[in-house]
Amino acid sequence: MVPGTVVRSIKEAAVKKALGPRMALYPMPVTLVGANVDDKPNYMTVAHVGIMDLGSISLGVNKVHYTNRGIIANRTFSVNLPNEGLVKETDYCGLVSGTKHDKADLFETFYGALKTAPMIVQCPVNIECRLVQIIDMKTHDIFIGEIVEVHCDEDCLDGQSIDITRVKPLLFAMGDPQKFTASSSYYKLGERLAPAWEAGKPLLKKD
């Protein structure tokens, strides 16, 4: 096949296999979402996040979670980016619930502009959000937060830019959704490949 070809049927694209409907938008950044629940800091692991416009982000969180109550009560939350060194703690915060375990015990907590969104000192990037909307889905609350302030470890900054290679973030990909706890993993960020809004410029010549 040559570029520009339209293959009208998936069967003609012989290398492809249809997997049925499943989540496949990976890898995603792993976050620890902070909220005060009954005035105590709590953290839960969330990789099902998103960017809406440049000032707001989303969290897709199952309604069963303990932390949701704090987000709704205070209308604030934080999004903390753990680094590679925190992989055990990060996974642990996804294994146990704040109903039974004091997960803030693992970290040092600080508060910023919003006063009620607890943040983790050990995470190199911390984003404070004001809750602006909840999308009510069948099993999930989608929390949409407006970013109010960002805190970053000074040694991860390159001028005013956050140098993501120094942050050393954790990435998550789910495997087979039928047995996702056996086939899902955390990954490191790899090397810088190319500059954005630049790498494609050689192709401009063809127009």
Added chain:
Amino acid sequence: MVPGTVVRSIKEAAVKKALGPRMALYPMPVTLVGANVDDKPNYMTVAHVGIMDLGSISLGVNKVHYTNRGIIANRTFSVNLPNEGLVKETDYCGLVSGTKHDKADLFETFYGALKTAPMIVQCPVNIECRLVQIIDMKTHDIFIGEIVEVHCDEDCLDGQSIDITRVKPLLFAMGDPQKFTASSSYYKLGERLAPAWEAGKPLLKKD
């Protein structure tokens, strides 16, 4: 400081610098979003994506984009994951608009279950979505799509799991938002670090 400490003021967390409100939820997976516009396939580069519940995803797209019209008209779109080898083409699709350039010319296009969501053969993972909601933000349309079908290159599958290390996806991080075109980059995925819902189990003992 010892774990469990609450630092009441950011000033006490001396390593941190406040950067003001800015997008900092990176890295994100880079996608090529496909839509038919006036019955012709078109692709645009979108890294501001998200996972809502396990069956639906979001795209945060500035309203100026040509592709939006096709998504709204057909109420379908595709999310294609380009690999490292497509970095030039992917960047190019973010540099030029479908109003002036036939970007489908770069790829082979196929259609699947939805018939009107064009997908890219060269991208190892293709997600077909039905538009279910639009969140109308000031400058952006947030398109929420229900996943209807996923197609994957057979050589990226490990049983029923998509092996993201074989996909070799592109990741994106924005740098300084004041000069983002000079400080934003594409990155590779790094190595597998640890299994999810497993790595944190040693910490269960401390409870």
